[in-house]
Amino acid sequence: MEFQRVLALIKREMKKTVREPAVLFMIFLFPIVFVFAFGASFGGGGSQPSYSIGIVNLDQTNSVNASKIFYIALSNTKILSLHVYTNNQSAQNDLSQGKVQAVIIIPNDFSKSLVSFETVPNEPNKWINSTLKLYLDKGSLVATQAIPPIIQQVLTAITGQTQQIPSNPFHLETASLVEVKTPSALDFIAPGMFTFASIFLIMMVSQSFTQDRENGMMKRIRITPTTPTEFMLSQAISYMIIALVQAALVFIMVYIMGFRPAVGIPVYIFAFLLVLVFSLSNVGFGLITATIAKSSGAATGLSFLFVLPQLFLGTFVGASLSSAAQIVGKFVPSYYVTDALTSLFLRGAAITSPIILLDVATISISCIFILAIGVILYDKYFRI
Amino acid sequence: MSESAIIIEDLVKKFEDVIAVDDVNLQVANGELFGLLGPNGAGKTTIINILCGLIKPTSGSAIIGGYDVQNEPMKVKELIGVCIQETAVYPYLTGAENVNLFGDLHVMDSETLKARRTMLFEKMGLTSEAKRRAGKYSGGMKRRLSLILALIHNPQIAFLDEPTVAMDPQSRHAVWDFIKDLKNEGKTIILTTHYMEEAEELCDRIGIIDHGKLIALGSPKVLISNNLVKNLEDVFIKLTGRKIREEV
Numbered sequence: 201m202e203f204q205r206v207l208a209l210i211k212r213e214m215k216k217t218v219r220e221p222a223v224l225f226m227i228f229l230f231p232i233v234f235v236f237a238f239g240a241s242f243g244g245g246g247s248q249p250s251y252s253i254g255i256v257n258l259d260q261t262n263s264v265n266a267s268k269i270f271y272i273a274l275s276n277t278k279i280l281s282l283h284v285y286t287n288n289q290s291a292q293n294d295l296s297q298g299k300v301q302a303v304i305i306i307p308n309d310f311s312k313s314l315v316s317f318e319t320v321p322n323e324p325n326k327w328i329n330s331t332l333k334l335y336l337d338k339g340s341l342v343a344t345q346a347i348p349p350i351i352q353q354v355l356t357a358i359t360g361q362t363q364q365i366p367s368n369p370f371h372l373e374t375a376s377l378v379e380v381k382t383p384s385a386l387d388f389i390a391p392g393m394f395t396f397a398s399i400f401l402i403m404m405v406s407q408s409f410t411q412d413r414e415n416g417m418m419k420r421i422r423i424t425p426t427t428p429t430e431f432m433l434s435q436a437i438s439y440m441i442i443a444l445v446q447a448a449l450v451f452i453m454v455y456i457m458g459f460r461p462a463v464g465i466p467v468y469i470f471a472f473l474l475v476l477v478f479s480l481s482n483v484g485f486g487l488i489t490a491t492i493a494k495s496s497g498a499a500t501g502l503s504f505l506f507v508l509p510q511l512f513l514g515t516f517v518g519a520s521l522s523s524a525a526q527i528v529g530k531f532v533p534s535y536y537v538t539d540a541l542t543s544l545f546l547r548g549a550a551i552t553s554p555i556i557l558l559d560v561a562t563i564s565i566s567c568i569f570i571l572a573i574g575v576i577l578y579d580k581y582f583r584i
Numbered sequence: 585m586s587e588s589a590i591i592i593e594d595l596v597k598k599f600e601d602v603i604a605v606d607d608v609n610l611q612v613a614n615g616e617l618f619g620l621l622g623p624n625g626a627g628k629t630t631i632i633n634i635l636c637g638l639i640k641p642t643s644g645s646a647i648i649g650g651y652d653v654q655n656e657p658m659k660v661k662e663l664i665g666v667c668i669q670e671t672a673v674y675p676y677l678t679g680a681e682n683v684n685l686f687g688d689l690h691v692m693d694s695e696t697l698k699a700r701r702t703m704l705f706e707k708m709g710l711t712s713e714a715k716r717r718a719g720k721y722s723g724g725m726k727r728r729l730s731l732i733l734a735l736i737h738n739p740q741i742a743f744l745d746e747p748t749v750a751m752d753p754q755s756r757h758a759v760w761d762f763i764k765d766l767k768n769e770g771k772t773i774i775l776t777t778h779y780m781e782e783a784e785e786l787c788d789r790i791g792i793i794d795h796g797k798l799i800a801l802g803s804p805k806v807l808i809s810n811n812l813v814k815n816l817e818d819v820f821i822k823l824t825g826r827k828i829r830e831e832v
């Protein structure tokens with residue numbers, strides 16, 4: 201084994217990936233556009249006309265009813281719809297079930313605070329400061345990003361100030377980000393999205409191999425003392441790197457769309473490893489396609505033979521399929537990857553739980569098997 | 585090493601419906617520039633493919649530099665440099681990157697690689713193109729790059745399969761000079777061509793091949809005088825009753 205050869209071949213593959221617009225489109229842009237389109241249409245990141253926020257009012261009013269003024273100002277934004285709760289407990293319940301995206305606790309000295317401000321607006325040290333607590337749905341990007349500034353603005357407005365840097369007695373404190381228990385559509389489809397992008401490697405591998413065969417490059421490589429092992433190793437490593445970048449891009453996409461599973465770093469690492477192993481089976485399917493296909497044009501069409509079942513039975517596209525189709529799904533490797541990722545992210549399964557271990561075993565064995573078949577077939581029926 | 589760099593014995597290659605190589609026997613001496621001359625479809629490329637281990641012969645054997653191609657293909661691959669018939673270069677790599685890749689595949693150290701690369705680009709008149717993507721090269725430039733890829737590792741034995749096909753006269757003469765230099769360095773070369781003038785100009789000895797059969801063997805001078813004709817073109821017409829190419 202000469203690593204100089206393996207490294208040189210990997211470098212070549214990487215340069216090809218970034219320099220050929222068609223390749224770049226097929227393995228990065230296309231899956232991402234597709235994932236985004238699907239994600240959006242399943243309502244994962246759909247725009248909401250207004251945000252529901254819960255209010256728990258602990259304010260003790262005297263002459264001035266500050267909380268009333270605050271309510272009106274909040275409603276006037278037209279972005280927020282208000283739900284008033286009599287106690288913190290019921291507000292928190294609704295928040296954790298996703299019925300409201302935020303809960304504001306108005307403190308008991310809120311009106312006092314406003315009065316103190318209006319009395320001596322220019323002497324901040326004589327103000328009675330009060331703190332509004334804000335609880336946010338941490339799974340919702342709009343909640344964590346959009347709601348606090350809106351409320352801050354409203355607080356500034358009720359003191360009659362207009363400048364951006366407010367000077368007033370109210371402090372908005374984000375008390376905690378609350379885990380919302382009801383999973384969104386995105387939570388259901390995000391695991392499949394990780395699987396999704398990698399499946400397109402089948403097309404890319406079959407294209408690359410048939411093209412190099414057609415134009416004589418494969419012949420050229422075979423005339424050098426490069427061993428089949430060195431060559432295939434370089435290919436496997438290259439496509440794993442590509443799969444890693446794909447998975448990272450998909451992760452960024454779903455993160456932006458609001459995907460926030462309550463799992464630690466090890467689970468993420470584990471998920472990426474799973475996608476890497478899975479990418480090997482796609483290299484295998486790509487090689488099988490390249491063996492059967494007579495030309496690179498035919499390879500594209502033929503690759504769908506492997507792409508489509510994996511797509512429809514084993515990714516987020518399959519989440520809504522009939523139970524019969526889901527049983528058939530057990531014959532495609534992508535099913536197990538999506539299943540494992542769903543268990544990890546959505547159901548909070550531990551990496552060492554039996555269901556995960558079983559999935560991982562199935563994925564590893566089937567992927568190595570498919571890759572081996574691909575390599576053997578390609579080697580045997582390879583025609584120059 | 586034996587006196588013959590290349591020994592081909594009773595070589596036969598059948599494809600489903602054609603006999604591409606029909607019982608060819610041939611020896612090429614060390615340092616010899618041997619020309620395989622024949623029309624399209626004669627079997628020249630098939631012979632080259634067998635010699636570099638790309639395809640298996642139906643029967644017969646080939647020994648290169650003392651190694652049997654069938655039994656010790658890796659040893660053979662380390663000895664040879666092959667310029668395949670297709671103009672195959674990676675279009676998305678620059679000329680220099682293409683060459684570096686093949687240098688690495690031959691496990692060359694970076695200094696030797698760089699020195700040879702510079703020298704070969706200079707000889708082939710490609711120095712100013714080295715940093716451009718090979719996909720943007722003209723046909724003749726790609727073929728010259730292809731030749732550099734074949735010879736970057738300074739192989740003792742070279743197979744050049746129609747290296748000047750479809751080249752403009754200027755590129756062709758540059759390649760001819762280059763091949764002459766290789767010969768002067770003592771390399772053993774098999775050159776296939778269907779250009780008579782190329783064979784006549786360059787080769788020590790020529791084998792004329794038609795329908796897979798070796799029908800004549802000898803130096804250009806001897807072939808011409810033995811057949812009592814003026815040039816190689818006439819030798820071919822006399823032996824086969826056909827012209828080697830319908831159109832020039």
Ligand SMILES: Nc1ncnc2c1ncn2[C@@H]1O[C@H](COP(=O)(O)OP(=O)(O)O)[C@@H](O)[C@H]1O
Pocket residue numbers: 599600602603604622623624625626627628629630631
């Ligand atoms: N892979 C193959 N399968 C079937 N026939 C082939 C194959 N390769 C070459 N041939 C046939 O073998 C004969 C010799 O071809 P080739 O060696 O390429 O000729 P040349 O290089 O002299 O032009 C031709 O008739 C060609 O059609």
Ligand SMILES: [Mg+2]
Pocket residue numbers: 625628629630669745746
């Ligand atoms: Mg040929």
